[in-house]
Amino acid sequence: MTSKLDQLKTMTTVVADTGDLDAIAQWRPEDATTNPSLLLKAAASDAYRPMLDDAVLLATRQGGSAAEQLTLATDILAVLAGKEILKLIPGVVSTEVDARLSFDTAATLKRARRLVELYDQQGVDTSRVLIKIAATWEGILAAEQLEKEGIRCNLTLLFSFIQAVACAQAGTHLISPFVGRILDWHLANTGRANYPASEDPGVQSVTRIYNFYKANDFNTVVMGASFRNTGEIEMLAGCDRLTISPVLLQELKNDHGQLPRRLSATNAASDEIIGPVDEKLFRWESNEDAMATEKLAEGIRRFAADQIELENRVKQLASVA
Structure with missing residues (x-):
């Protein structure tokens, strides 16, 4: 029997949830995804030091205030990292x-367009780049416009069904519904010590979204994270896709048990009927979902804090004032 990782790759596109170039080279996933937290960890490695220096030099040449x-x-560091990652994978970053x-x-629109422009300046085929945006109402509106401009988006920090429906109706290319953080919330707030995988609330959330999308012919890609x-x-x-950390990739590689298919577009069924999602409905449904509201806010705070720490590291290591 082949490993569960090899079996998984026959039915799902495997994405590496890391910015570590060595790990990506080792696992050779189809795609890769990064965020400020992952870049912060990667930036401490020797492999990223030349990119840091180049990013600072290019930014200094542009002039402007220190901030x-x-x-x-x-932003340039993220793009240079993405460029190196794309050399190691056949898909998108x-x-x-x-x-x-x-x-x-x-x-958000301004920053997203700048990231795409920076990739273009680096000679990268921008069709291989997804712009990752938090699935707030404002983020979804930005993604809708970017998609119309041919800039494909990955809507992240997605915890609720209403976020998923709004993203699909906006025509976003891909969503990243979070599994583990949903589980974290339920463990912290329900008094339960554990959940079997079949009852895992994060798993159930992604399954519901996947079946709804496929049953209603939405083209938005579902990537569990x-x-x-x-x-x-x-x-x-x-x-459709699963973005997996190197630690869990190794566990799947070491396991040679049978891995049955659980989700299939052919067999997807959903009797949920959702009309057009406007801002009022989105905010009300979000307000009614304590888990999604709390985890979205926490996720944004965490990514913002890591972004600030990344900026501090750039200042410290490369003397950007």
């Missing part, structure tokens, strides 16, 4: 817009 140079340097812009549609264990991954075998 403008700093944010530009971190996701690069995230600053989480501090999550409630500002215009600023933020896994806590391989049981969650196995219960979502057959999902």
Whole structure:
């Protein structure tokens, strides 16, 4: 019997949830996704030091205030990292817009377009880049416009069904519903010590979204993310894509048991009927979902904090004032 990882690859596109170039080279996933937290960890490695130096140099040449140079340097660093990652994979890489812009549609649009322009300046085929945006109402509006401009988006920090429906109706290319963080919330708030994989609330959330999309012929790609264990991954075998950390990739590689398909577009069924999602409905349904509201806010805060720490590291290592 082949490994569960090899079996998974026959039914799901496997994405590496890491910015570590060595790990990506080792696992050779189809795609890769990064965020400020992953870039912060990767930036401490020797492999990233030349990219840091180049990012600072390019940002300094652009002029502007110290603050403008700093944010530009971190954007360039993300792009240079994405460029190196694309050399190691055949598919696409996701690069995230600053989480501090999550409630500002215009600023998100401006930053997303800049990231694409920076990739173009580096000679990268921008069709291989997904712009990663938090799935706030403002973020979804920005993604809708970017998709019309031919810039494909990955809507992240997605915890609720209403977020998923709004993203699909906006025509976003891909969503990243978080599995493990949903489980974290339920463990912290229900008094339960554990959940079997089949009852995992994060797994159930992604399964519901997947079946709704396929049953209603939405083209938005579902990419499960933020896994806590391989049981969650196995219960979502057959999902369009799954982004998996190197630690869990290794566990799947070491396991040679049978891995059955759990999700299939052919067999997807959903009797849920959802009309057009406007801002009022989106905000009301979000307000009614304590888990999604709390985890979205927490995720934005965490990514923003790591973005700030990344900027501090750029200042410290490369003397950007």
